[in-house]
Amino acid sequence: MNCGSFAITNLMNDKVHCGEGPSPAEMSMDNRESINPKIPARIEGLGELATNLWWSWNPRARDLFNMLNPAAWQLSVHNPVKLLHDLEGEVLEEAATNPRFLRHYDSVIGRFRSEMRNFGGWFPDNVNNPGRLPVAYFSAEYGLHHSMPFYAGGLGFLAGDFLKESSDLGLPMIGVGFMYPGGYLRQRITSDGWQTNESEELHKSHAPITRMNDETGKPLVIQVPLIEPPIFAGVWRLKIGRVSLFLLDTDVEENDPWNREISSRLYVGDAEHRLRQELVLGIGGTAALARMGYGRLVLHLNEGHPAFAIIERIRQLMEAGLSFTGASGQVRNTTVFTTHTPVLAGHDVFAFSLLEKYFGSYLSSIGLDQEAFFQMGTDPARPDAGFNMTVLAMRMSRFHNCVSRRHMEVTEGMWGHLRQNGSPEPFLDYITNGIHLPTWINPRLESLFNRYLGPGWLSDHDDPTIWELVDEIPDGELWAAHRLSKMKLITHVRERARQRWTLDQPDPGIVLLSGVFLDPMVLTIGFARRFATYKRATLILSDTKRLCRILNNCDRPVQLVFSGKAHPQDYAGKEVIQQIYRAAKDSAFGGRIVFVEDYDEQLAQYLIPGVDLWLNNPLPPMEACGTSGMKAGINGVPQLSILDGWWIEGFNGFNGWAFSGGLGDDRDARDASQIYDILENQVVPRYYAIDNGDGVAHGWISVMKEAIKSAGPQFCTRRMVKEYASRFYQEGLKEAERLPL
Numbered sequence: 001m002n003c004g005s006f007a008i009t010n011l012m013n014d015k016v017h018c019g020e021g022p023s024p025a026e027m028s029m030d031n032r033e034s035i036n037p038k039i040p041a042r043i044e045g046l047g048e049l050a051t052n053l054w055w056s057w058n059p060r061a062r063d064l065f066n067m068l069n070p071a072a073w074q075l076s077v078h079n080p081v082k083l084l085h086d087l088e089g090e091v092l093e094e095a096a097t098n099p100r101f102l103r104h105y106d107s108v109i110g111r112f113r114s115e116m117r118n119f120g121g122w123f124p125d126n127v128n129n130p131g132r133l134p135v136a137y138f139s140a141e142y143g144l145h146h147s148m149p150f151y152a153g154g155l156g157f158l159a160g161d162f163l164k165e166s167s168d169l170g171l172p173m174i175g176v177g178f179m180y181p182g183g184y185l186r187q188r189i190t191s192d193g194w195q196t197n198e199s200e201e202l203h204k205s206h207a208p209i210t211r212m213n214d215e216t217g218k219p220l221v222i223q224v225p226l227i228e229p230p231i232f233a234g235v236w237r238l239k240i241g242r243v244s245l246f247l248l249d250t251d252v253e254e255n256d257p258w259n260r261e262i263s264s265r266l267y268v269g270d271a272e273h274r275l276r277q278e279l280v281l282g283i284g285g286t287a288a289l290a291r292m293g294y295g296r297l298v299l300h301l302n303e304g305h306p307a308f309a310i311i312e313r314i315r316q317l318m319e320a321g322l323s324f325t326g327a328s329g330q331v332r333n334t335t336v337f338t339t340h341t342p343v344l345a346g347h348d349v350f351a352f353s354l355l356e357k358y359f360g361s362y363l364s365s366i367g368l369d370q371e372a373f374f375q376m377g378t379d380p381a382r383p384d385a386g387f388n389m390t391v392l393a394m395r396m397s398r399f400h401n402c403v404s405r406r407h408m409e410v411t412e413g414m415w416g417h418l419r420q421n422g423s424p425e426p427f428l429d430y431i432t433n434g435i436h437l438p439t440w441i442n443p444r445l446e447s448l449f450n451r452y453l454g455p456g457w458l459s460d461h462d463d464p465t466i467w468e469l470v471d472e473i474p475d476g477e478l479w480a481a482h483r484l485s486k487m488k489l490i491t492h493v494r495e496r497a498r499q500r501w502t503l504d505q506p507d508p509g510i511v512l513l514s515g516v517f518l519d520p521m522v523l524t525i526g527f528a529r530r531f532a533t534y535k536r537a538t539l540i541l542s543d544t545k546r547l548c549r550i551l552n553n554c555d556r557p558v559q560l561v562f563s564g565k566a567h568p569q570d571y572a573g574k575e576v577i578q579q580i581y582r583a584a585k586d587s588a589f590g591g592r593i594v595f596v597e598d599y600d601e602q603l604a605q606y607l608i609p610g611v612d613l614w615l616n617n618p619l620p621p622m623e624a625c626g627t628s629g630m631k632a633g634i635n636g637v638p639q640l641s642i643l644d645g646w647w648i649e650g651f652n653g654f655n656g657w658a659f660s661g662g663l664g665d666d667r668d669a670r671d672a673s674q675i676y677d678i679l680e681n682q683v684v685p686r687y688y689a690i691d692n693g694d695g696v697a698h699g700w701i702s703v704m705k706e707a708i709k710s711a712g713p714q715f716c717t718r719r720m721v722k723e724y725a726s727r728f729y730q731e732g733l734k735e736a737e738r739l740p741l
């Protein structure tokens with residue numbers, strides 16, 4: 001089967017057919033009708049727009065949904081599928097005859113459709129890919145929008161931003177992941193500060209996903225090849241601009257009850273359950289791609305979870321007639337692996353006995369003996385530990401990278417011994433992470449930049465010269481835009497508190513410390529991320545007296561906003577949250593410490609641009625890269641960060657604050673004291689050095705501008721994806737042309 005060229009054409013255009021096999025478009029069932037049959041013909045494009053996440057990073061498309069009915073838009077929690085689903089026929093009829101709405105509609109839909117039909121972009125202009133082969137990106141999580149809770153933290157947002165940027169650049173990308181119909185856990189905090197979790201089921205008809213059907217019109221269900229006992233998965237498609245993300249779902253009738261639960265939740269604790277997830281993702285995902293006509297491709301593994309895809313690619317090539325050695329070589333030459341975890345304990349290792357249980361028929365079908373298979377995942381430094389997914393991925397990928405320079409140094413120490421003797425290729429490489437700028441730029445700053453950086457700035461935003469124009473923005477205007485973001489954050493947080501109060505009458509103490517005291521005039525520090533203990537959320541609470549003096553200073557007060565979830569099985573992480581709660585409750589801190597429940601993508605969109613300073617103090621070298629500080633930076637929120645992850649590359653002396661951190665037993669205390677020093681001597685005085693003439697702190701604004709200028713061109717996915725394309729994909733795609741698939 002030689003469907004590669006069809007497959008890619010298909011990615012960019014739904015109407016192209018392939019000689020052999022069904023095309024994904026033919027196989028997918030359009031759910032536009034099912035959203036709301038009452039959508040009038042004049043504005044029928046709304047359904048198409050709602051089911052393509054392109055709307056989420058295009059502010060004019062967001063405005064369009066808001067214009068339909070602002071209250072309903074808010075009630076839908078900015079989910080256009082739900083909005084259209086819930087709207088009354090009259091509202092839609094009215095919109096279809098409202099000239100102002102129609103003008104806006106025509107312009108948004110026109111741009112959307114022309115972009116979706118267009119095959120062009122930076123990638124086809126710059127990367128040689130005559131067969132128009134795709135890159136298949138595999139990730140266990142994707143952070144795309146809060147209406148699709150398929151993420152836990154940074155790894156997922158990186159994957160989501162990667163797909164959005166690929167669409168913008170015209171890179172023929174296909175994503176593979178899980179749908180997690182069990183949803184992610186909503187965080188609730190009890191009156192004694194303990195995190196409890198309410199799981200919220202994913203409402204499939206309110207999500208912009210479409211079930212893939214087979215040739216006969218029945219839902220497509222694939223079997224994970226040769227794995228015993230058998231496992232099946234359905235396939236859903238999510239459109240992200242020009243890119244498709246295929247989501248596997250084990251909740252299908254064909255499965256035994258215990259297998260239906262495999263993909264219900266993200267990151268389960270039990271090793272066997274986790275192994276079964278990874279079998280479905282890697283082997284099932286690869287089989288699903290083949291079933292849809294994607295054979296010749298470059299495989300990109302985001303972290304080790306999907307690494308079994310390598311084995312299944314080898315099996316496919318052996319089925320096409322290659323020897324094991326030949327197939328492994330070709331798979332290696334067409335595989336990219338990105339590692340993210342600088343601690344050994346964070347890498348998946350499975351007991352050999354567990355693999356034996358599932359892989360028996362698989363191995364005999366490819367004529368591979370068990371020893372040789374186990375060898376692929378054995379770490380020579382710890383041969384008895386079990387089958388290591390990172391070792392498998394490192395060995396079997398010609399292109400592997402770390403996600404910051406520092407992370408590469410740490411990874412060298414962890415995996416340098418896997419280097420093949422005499423290999424001329426550099427063993428490790430790094431491509432520093434970035435963020436999808438159109439997703440994370442605050443709309444108020446975006447319009448300010450449209451005015452001062454020129455209307456085309458967004459399409460060339462990885463060009464540093466454009467960002468020099470930030471200096472031309474009058475300080476007062478930048479400050480006014482930031483103040484508005486801060487007000488929006490405070491209003492949002494208070495609204496959440498009010499709703500919590502009216503919904504379930506919690507302990508009033510909980511409501512008070514969830515943000516009702518926030519003061520827009522006060523210097524506000526934000527700390528929000530996953531509550532893993534290495535992130536050291538409570539570091540700033542170490543010296544109570546000193547912190548009290550900083551927060552309660554009458555002239556120059558400071559307030560602290562915390563938010564973040566601990567993994568449901570992470571007891572230590574929950575204790576960290578409880579410590580913050582106790583501090584927030586402690587009247588000695590004067591009500592200046594706030595904890596906002598249920599951190600998610602939506603809250604991040606308010607919180608990150610709405611605070612004045614972003615705080616980051618993980619225990620080095622545990623933060624492989626970190627991305628929330630980049631999101632802050634492009635929004636003019638400087639960071640105060642320990643020198644770890646991306647900040648080693650990003651800090652330039654003017655764009656925020658850095659400290660190097662100590663060593664030894666009392667390191668936490670010493671790190672905290674460096675934070676207090678910087679706050680007392682640099683941050684607070686500068687923030688409050690307000691010019692009496694115009695009421696603006698020009699010294700502070702200069703740091704804000706530096707933060708924007710340094711993060712914008714460098715720490716964006718535009719720069720990052722271009723690096724992957726020119727350093728890895730270009731070469732890999734050339735090799736993929738030769739695959740006999």
Ligand SMILES: *Cc1c(COP(=O)(O)O)cnc(C)c1O
Binds near residue numbers: 629
């Ligand atoms: C960006 C983001 C993260 C990742 O932040 P890190 O600083 O990389 O840990 C986590 N959660 C949300 C909601 C985000 O937007």
